[in-house]
Amino acid sequence: MVVPTVYGSDGRHLYFHGSVASRSLVASPGAAVCVTVTHVDGLVLARSVFEHGVNYRSAMVYGVPRLVTDPEEKLAGLRRLTEQATPGQWDYARQPNRKELAATALLALSLEEASVKIRTGAPDDGDGPDAALGIWAGVLPLKPTWGAPEADPLLPAGIAPPPHITARGGA
């Protein structure tokens, strides 16, 4: 089973979270997991279909996640998770109260056992026989782009998005 999720990191652990009622996250204490993060940077367009590929950066982290029970570590982990997705948001939004913290399970996974794979650069068939075919080859870059912030329709007039959001948004 694979579950998409957000994460934060303090450089030594990955933190990820879910509802305490979530079967997938919390109900399997002691179970090994593999957490993967992949950034796709572009399509590698070669002369031959065979040499086509993707430029990417990918990490796999293996281990048995630990349920975080220490209140300070839990708050710090949730802060990292929020700030990784949206820097500036933890101090701007209302922070979790006791009831919300109790409803949230936070898991920590050590970064000790991890592997990283990266591919960059041009196709590999530029100096082979296919180079004579006259086929264009190169990379079509891909990157995630933030759009302009879209206000909640229920938001009262006069509440502007904060600078840490507008600075990021595309328009």
Place this chain on the structure above:
Amino acid sequence: MVVPTVYGSDGRHLYFHGSVASRSLVASPGAAVCVTVTHVDGLVLARSVFEHGVNYRSAMVYGVPRLVTDPEEKLAGLRRLTEQATPGQWDYARQPNRKELAATALLALSLEEASVKIRTGAPDDGDGPDAALGIWAGVLPLKPTWGAPEADPLLPAGIAPPPHITARGGA
């Protein structure tokens, strides 16, 4: 173990591929897999940290992949895979020869057992007590954007990128 990969589909199967020498793809005949595709559409910025989330479309496909041995299905599957990533590229680039086909393993996974999860729209705390806090709430959209094609440095002068690439590129 989680392996990032490209895929194609004919509406009834997912196709994915790898080297015949790849341990992860081919050396476990009969093993069940879970293939996941996730599109992140935006960050859901609520009044409370607790209600923060992500707008996304996610699919999980479960099953035991089948090694494709029929030559026609194999060629058609590889074509779908190439065309899903880069429409127009299969007929433009040099197609696989017999040796390359023999070195490529193609797997087919039925779409019969699959589940889809989607979240769209505004945060969920617009009509709760936190709405009175005066905190901006809404969605910060995220979308993948193609950049301008980057020619292979080994490409001879005078070979322009084809229309199906330039039409997609960002500049």
